[in-house]
Amino acid sequence: MLQQVSDFELELMKIIWENGGTALYAEIVEKLDSKEMSTTKNTIISLLLRLIEKGFLKTNKIGRRNRYTALVSEAEYQASQTETFLDKIYEGDAKGLISTLIQKELISADDYEELKNHWKGGDNKE
Structure with missing residues (x-):
């Protein structure tokens, strides 16, 4: 079981995943700025280090920069x-989860039918 990450750590991971699974610090900051989620350099570095400690990331030096x-x-x-x-x-x-999703209309009838067909092997859509 993977450890839980904070909301901001998850945002950092999403940026890295969206970037093909790897990103430079500058790319991360640029994406945070575009999402209007900018914060201090120390906070970002601390959160990235925490993600490394949790086993979510590794870092490689490229000159003076970290990938x-x-x-x-x-x-x-x-x-x-x-x-x-x-x-x-x-x-x-x-x-129980599926029932809640259907009752609260968090999943459409079409989506439900598509999932049923997929589980039955009748639908191999990706």
Whole structure:
């Protein structure tokens, strides 16, 4: 099971994932600025170091710059967090989660049918 990350750490990871799984510090800052999420250099560096300690990133020196590379894919993190959520909120009962998604119209009938077909092997859309 992967460790939980803070909301801002997740934003940093999303930037790196969106950038093909690797990014320079300057690229990360540029993307944060475009999302109007700028913060201090020390905060960003601290959060990146925390992600390294948690095993989400590794860093390589390129001259005087650091390249941050994801060690955990976005799909791996999503799967881990979904499993944690399912266990914590629904005590592992996936049917309860699906029922809530349908009842609260968080998943459309078309999406539900598409998923059913996919599970039956009748739909191999990616």
